[in-house]
Amino acid sequence: MTGPKKVNRKEDIIEAGLEVFAEKGYYNTTTALIAEKAGISQPYVFRFFKTKEELFVAALNRAFERILQTFKNVESGPEQLVIKMVEAYEELSVSHPNEIALQVIGLSVTEEAIRNCTRMGLSRIRSYILERLQSASVPNAEREVTTFLARGILCNISYYLDLPELIHG
Numbered sequence: 297m298t299g300p301k302k303v304n305r306k307e308d309i310i311e312a313g314l315e316v317f318a319e320k321g322y323y324n325t326t327t328a329l330i331a332e333k334a335g336i337s338q339p340y341v342f343r344f345f346k347t348k349e350e351l352f353v354a355a356l357n358r359a360f361e362r363i364l365q366t367f368k369n370v371e372s373g374p375e376q377l378v379i380k381m382v383e384a385y386e387e388l389s390v391s392h393p394n395e396i397a398l399q400v401i402g403l404s405v406t407e408e409a410i411r412n413c414t415r416m417g418l419s420r421i422r423s424y425i426l427e428r429l430q431s432a433s434v435p436n437a438e439r440e441v442t443t444f445l446a447r448g449i450l451c452n453i454s455y456y457l458d459l460p461e462l463i464h465g
Contacts, residue, residue, distance in 0.1 A: 305334075305336065305340070305344070306344045308334045308335070308336070309330065309331075309334050309336070309341055309344055309345070309351065310351070310354050310355055310358050311334075311358075312330050312331075312333035312334035313325075313330050313351050313352065313354065313355040314355045314358060314359065314394045314395070314398060315333060315394055316329050316330050316333050317330075317352055317355055317394075317397075317398060317401060318393070318394035318395075318397035318398055318401070319394075319397075321401055322352055322401055322404075322405045322410070323405075325348070325352075326348070327341045327342070327345075327348050327351065330351065349407055349409055349410065350409075352405075352410060353409055353410060353413045355398060356398050356399075356402050356410065356413050356414065356417065357413060357417065358395075359392075359394070359395035359398040359399060359417075360399075360413075360416075360417030360418075360420065360421065362388070362392055362395050363385070363388065363395060363399075363417075363421060364420060364421055364424060366384050366385065366387075366388045367381055367384065367385075367421070367424060367425060367428070368424070369384065370384045373432075374432035374433055374434055377428065377429065377432050377434060378429070378434065378440060378444060381425070381428075381444065382444070382447070385448060385451070386451070389451065389452075389455055393455070396451075396452050396455050396456065397455075397456055399414070399417075399449075399452050400452050400453060400456040402414035402417070418445070421445070422441060422445055425441050425444060425445070426438065426441040429441055447463075450462060450463055451463055
């Protein structure tokens with residue numbers, strides 16, 4: 297069975313993984329919980345993902361893809377670009393809070409594959425934003441991208457800990 301149903305099941309598992317990992321963290325999540333959320337049997341999860349780690353990496357990659365796409369969808373002139381990207385990210389944190397949580401969790405997990413995935417995801421976002429700022433001739437693009445990412449990570453932590461005063465002090 298290699299048709300759309302199988303593809304949809306893999307998607308269902310990734311989306312269920314995003315939700316369960318975001319809620320319970322990496323170490324407290326089991327493939328049984330993800331299977332239950334996806335409405336399938338646990339052994340079926342292993343038809344698509346050999347390990348929980350592999351499934352987490354797929355979910356984290358999905359989170360980074362959505363974040364990157366959010367930034368790509370921003371339309372703005374140079375003078376409003378950073379502000380519009382911040383607004384887009386804030387909207388994403390409301391519409392897709394699991395993606396925000398997974399980034400924070402990804403930063404805290406020590407398994408090498410997950411660290412690499414987190415490193416690559418953040419690096420892709422940094423590269424895209426830097427390129428976008430430079431092509432818009434935003435002054436001090438290097439510094440702006442660093443500030444932008446620092447603010448984003450602080451927003452993630454603030455959201456994840458439910459500590460809004462970190463950013464709205």
